[in-house]
Amino acid sequence: MTRLMAFLAALTAALFLASLAIGPAAATLSQSLTALIWGDGTPLTLIMREIRLPRALLAVAIGASLGLAGAAMQGYLRNPLAEPGLIGVSSSAALGAVLSLQTGFAATFAMALPLSALSAALVGVLLVLTLAGSRGASMTLILAGIAISAMAGALTSLALNLSPNPYAAHEVVFWMMGSLADRSMLHVTLAVPIMALGWLMLASLGRGLDALTLGEDAAASMGINLKRLRLMLVLGTSCVVGAATAVAGAIGFVGLVVPHMLRPFVGGRPSRLLWASAVGGAAMVLAADIAVRLILPERDLKLGVVMALIGAPLFLHLIYKTRKELA
Amino acid sequence: MNVCTDQLAMLLADEGQLLSVSSLAYDKRTSAMVEEAQGYIPNTGRAEEVFLLKPDLVIAGTYTARAAVTMLERLNIKVVTIAPASSLKEVRARILDVGAALGQTERAEALAAEFDAGLAALQPDPNARKPRAALYGANGYTVGSQTLSGEMLTAAGFINIATEMGLTHGGTLPLELLALAAPEVVITSQPYPGASRSEAVPRHPVVARMQAQAVSSKMNDGDWLCGTPFVLRAIKNLARHRERLDK
Numbered sequence: 001m002t003r004l005m006a007f008l009a010a011l012t013a014a015l016f017l018a019s020l021a022i023g024p025a026a027a028t029l030s031q032s033l034t035a036l037i038w039g040d041g042t043p044l045t046l047i048m049r050e051i052r053l054p055r056a057l058l059a060v061a062i063g064a065s066l067g068l069a070g071a072a073m074q075g076y077l078r079n080p081l082a083e084p085g086l087i088g089v090s091s092s093a094a095l096g097a098v099l100s101l102q103t104g105f106a107a108t109f110a111m112a113l114p115l116s117a118l119s120a121a122l123v124g125v126l127l128v129l130t131l132a133g134s135r136g137a138s139m140t141l142i143l144a145g146i147a148i149s150a151m152a153g154a155l156t157s158l159a160l161n162l163s164p165n166p167y168a169a170h171e172v173v174f175w176m177m178g179s180l181a182d183r184s185m186l187h188v189t190l191a192v193p194i195m196a197l198g199w200l201m202l203a204s205l206g207r208g209l210d211a212l213t214l215g216e217d218a219a220a221s222m223g224i225n226l227k228r229l230r231l232m233l234v235l236g237t238s239c240v241v242g243a244a245t246a247v248a249g250a251i252g253f254v255g256l257v258v259p260h261m262l263r264p265f266v267g268g269r270p271s272r273l274l275w276a277s278a279v280g281g282a283a284m285v286l287a288a289d290i291a292v293r294l295i296l297p298e299r300d301l302k303l304g305v306v307m308a309l310i311g312a313p314l315f316l317h318l319i320y321k322t323r324k325e326l327a
Numbered sequence: 328m329n330v331c332t333d334q335l336a337m338l339l340a341d342e343g344q345l346l347s348v349s350s351l352a353y354d355k356r357t358s359a360m361v362e363e364a365q366g367y368i369p370n371t372g373r374a375e376e377v378f379l380l381k382p383d384l385v386i387a388g389t390y391t392a393r394a395a396v397t398m399l400e401r402l403n404i405k406v407v408t409i410a411p412a413s414s415l416k417e418v419r420a421r422i423l424d425v426g427a428a429l430g431q432t433e434r435a436e437a438l439a440a441e442f443d444a445g446l447a448a449l450q451p452d453p454n455a456r457k458p459r460a461a462l463y464g465a466n467g468y469t470v471g472s473q474t475l476s477g478e479m480l481t482a483a484g485f486i487n488i489a490t491e492m493g494l495t496h497g498g499t500l501p502l503e504l505l506a507l508a509a510p511e512v513v514i515t516s517q518p519y520p521g522a523s524r525s526e527a528v529p530r531h532p533v534v535a536r537m538q539a540q541a542v543s544s545k546m547n548d549g550d551w552l553c554g555t556p557f558v559l560r561a562i563k564n565l566a567r568h569r570e571r572l573d574k
Contacts, residue, residue, distance in 0.1 A: 025503040043506045050533045051502055101522040165521035167465050174524055182467070182502055182524075184532045298499065 004265050008279040012060065015286035019056040020048065022293050054185045059289045060282040061188070062180075062248055065195050065240035067281020068274060070255020072202045075209035075270035076233050080260060080318055081138055084241045085252025088148030089124040093238075093245035094175040095152040096120025098159050102168065114194045118242030124148055125234045138322050177304030178249035180289050187247040198239025199278070201232045206271030213270065251304050253311025254281050260314060328372050328396070329388030331553035332409050334360050335425040336386055337367075338556070339434050347380050356517055359549035359557040374398035386428055412554020415446060415478045421554050438556065445559045451484030451566060458572055460485040460512040461505060463534065465525040469500040475554055483565035485512065506533050511572065513537050514565075 020036065021029040025047050034040070036048035066084060073082040084090050100106040100116030131144035156175055160168045208229040211219035220226055244251070258280040259273055266272035285303070288310070292301040330351035337345060337352075337360055347368040352358045370376050374395040377385060382404060387396050389410040400406050407428040412418045419439045426435020460480060462470040470476045471494045472487045480487050488510045489497060505513070515529040515538075528534075550561035 023503050024501040025507045043509045046506045046533055046536060047503045050531070050536070051506070104522075106522065163521040163523070165519040165523045165526070167519070167523035167525035168521055171524050182528050182531055186532065 004262075004276060005279065008276060008283060012279055012283040012286065015283055015290065016056050016060060019059060019286050019290055020052050022290055023047070023052055024297060050184060051182075054183050054188050055180050055289070056286065057188050058180055058183055058191065058248060059286045061192055061195055062244040062251065063254060063282035063285030064278040065198065065244045065281070066251065066254035067258040067277035067279075067284065068199060068202045069237045069240050070281070071259040071270070071273045071277035072205055072209070072233055073237060073255070074259055075205070075273065076212065076229070077132070077141065078212070079138055079141060080263075081142060081256070081315075081322065083253065083256035084121075084237060085250060085254070086149075086256060086315070087124075087128045087132075087141060087145035088152060089121050089128065089237060089241050090245050090250035090252060091149045091152035091156070091176070092124025092127075093117040093121035093242045094250045095156045095159070096242065097246040098156050098175055102159050102163050102165075110190065111194070114190050114243045114246040117246035118194060118238050120152075121242035121245070122234065122238040124152065125237050129230075129234065173302060175249045177302035177308075178245075178251035179292075179300055179302045179304075180248055181300045183247060191243040191247045194243035195240050198236045198243070201236030201239065203274060203278075205229060205232055205236070206274055209270035209274070213268075249302075249304070251285070251307055253307040253315070254284055256318075257307075257311045257314055258284050260318070328370065328377065328385060329391045329409075330357050331411060331421075331555065332386045332388055332425060333364070334358060334553055334555045334557070335422060336429060337363050338438060339422075339426050339431045340429055341431070344429065346382055347377070355549060356519065357549055357552055359553075359555065359560075361549070374402075378402055378404065384428065386425065411475075413475055414473070415475065415482065415554075415558070418442065418475070418554035418556070418558060422556070442556045442559065445556070446482070446562075449482060449559065449562050449566065451482075451569075455484055455569075456573060457484055457486045458511040458569060459488050459491075459508075460514060461488045461500070461508070461510040462514050463500070463505065463529045464516045465523070465528065467499050467502060467505070467528045468497060469494065469505075470497040471495045475558070476551060479551070479558055479562050480514075480565065483562045484569050485565070502528065502531055502533050506537070509537070512568065 017029065021032055025044070027044055031044065032048055035042060035044040036053060039045045070083045073084065074080055096119055097113060097117040100113055105116060106113040127148055128141070128144050132141040153176060157172050160172055163169065208219065208224045211222045211224045216226060259277045262276045262280050263273060266276055288303055288306045291306050292303055295301060328349055330349050333348040333352040337348065345367060347370045348364050350369040350371050352364040353361055353369060355361050358364065368380065372392040372395055377395065377399060385399055385404055385406045387406055387408050389408050396406055396408065409421060409424050412421045419442055422439045422442065423435050426432050462476055462480060469489045471489045472478065472481055473495045474497060477487055477489070488508045491508065492500065492504070513534055515534065518526045550557045
């Protein structure tokens with residue numbers, strides 16, 4: 001466990017440095033870091049502090065958020081297919097963000113944008129849990145997710161098409177696929193406080209989720225308050241997914257791939273998986289964000305494209321494995 | 328049916344000769360002649376509504392609603408298509424083209440001569456310092472010097488950094504490269520209402536920081552978009568910005 005955590009932390013740190021070093025402006029890693037830390041007043045300092053640092057910080061925060069949310073939902077529903085992107089929570093959050101941007105509500109006060117996305121994510125989570133039930137059978141869970149994703153996606157497109165802004169309609173892809181291009185420190189300050197709140201809530205679930213592996217009755221007899229557990233899960237997921245989506249669009253599959261890859265290393269204990277998935281998610285999103293910059297540096301290749309290319313085959317594999325339950 | 332030809336037609340047509348202009352002619356961000364447009368019927372470029380106006384002649388841009396334009400041609404309405412001006416020289420040609428289509432050759436020649444004289448009068452002092460500038464639009468799109476906007480920038484006495492990057496017509500310039508090029512002036516466009524991520528790029532803190540250090544200017548109001556005599560006004564404003572830089 002400690003060896004796993006040390007490995008993941010080292011990987012994340014290495015990827016963080018790589019993320020800071022890669023960009024269209026050519027500079028060596030040591031030049032970049034000097035400009036970042038000591039600020040010599042050159043354009044490189046501006047680039048490092050205002051463009052690359054916020055991008056790398058957001059990748060870490062968003063990756064940790066999505067990994068944590070995926071691990072928590074899978075632990076609660078005891079279903080490896082539960083993931084914020086697949087079950088429509090991310091697309092609900094995107095709808096909330098788009099509505100608040102296009103109506104001008106986002107401009108009314110600083111936190112309006114992430115809070116709108118959070119509220120919409122909350123509606124999404126509650127809808128999924130109501131439709132799928134707390135046992136989280138695969139069939140109802142996936143069907144509910146498809147329905148909510150489709151509905152939220154359609155309303156997002158509608159809102160962007162109705163916008164008086166001629167560019168807005170082209171941005172459906174951003175909201176559905178997600179990207180970290182051209183984000184600034186402003187986005188970090190908007191998203192991180194709400195994400196941090198969500199991290200605290202989700203991290204507190206460990207003991208409850210461990211107990212829940214023995215079944216609901218056993219967990220209740222061990223003194224776990226299931227109502228409170230559920231409330232923290234719903235609120236925590238909404239906070240992290242809402243804040244992440246508000247600044248970077250809906251990035252799917254992180255919460256599916258990361259817990260799946262790490263589960264064998266933590267002995268199936270949900271509490272350990274929470275921590276491992278948070279760090280692993282950060283590494284995953286950093287790596288994917290580096291990949292979009294290396295594959296097509298000229299174009300704004302969406303982060304969600306890379307994540308879906310990694311995640312969708314795994315999703316198919318998981319469905320194949322659970323097909324007995326589905327049949 | 329096109330906001331650029333609309334404005335040329337409004338400048339050249341006889342009273343009663345022009346019936347309708349596109350709805351974009353009523354938007355300050357795209358048209359320099361919002362007030363003049365008040366007397367005409369707005370159209371949104373659909374074949375049906377233009378046909379019902381029973382025009383003898385339709386003036387459209389090369390890229391204006393192609394389907395509607397071919398439909399009108401099939402309905403035996405005479406359509407003249409006029410390509411957008413991509414240089415200051417072409418502005419002159421477009422004035423004459425629209426004049427010819429409207430049978431107002433004399434008036435068009437007078438306007439073209441006036442345009443030539445205005446442009447000549449704006450020639451910057453050859454000894455003046457040429458500051459480096461960037462035109463930076465939505466999605467980080469920058470305009471090269473072989474375009475109308477690029478020629479306007481040069482005419483106002485600036486050096487376009489897109490040329491240093493080897494972009495003759497324009498292209499996407501990542502924020503990082505813009506910051507590295509460190510132009511003295513970054514000219515951005517006026518954002519549309521509603522919000523968009525594309526327009527957030529030229530409003531990134533990096534650009535704001537660069538603009539705070541110099542006199543900034545906004546482009547893309549009606550004067551910039553079309554090859555009409557109003558480009559002279561935009562050049563004059565730009566040149567005034569340049570002069571203020573050195574004070």
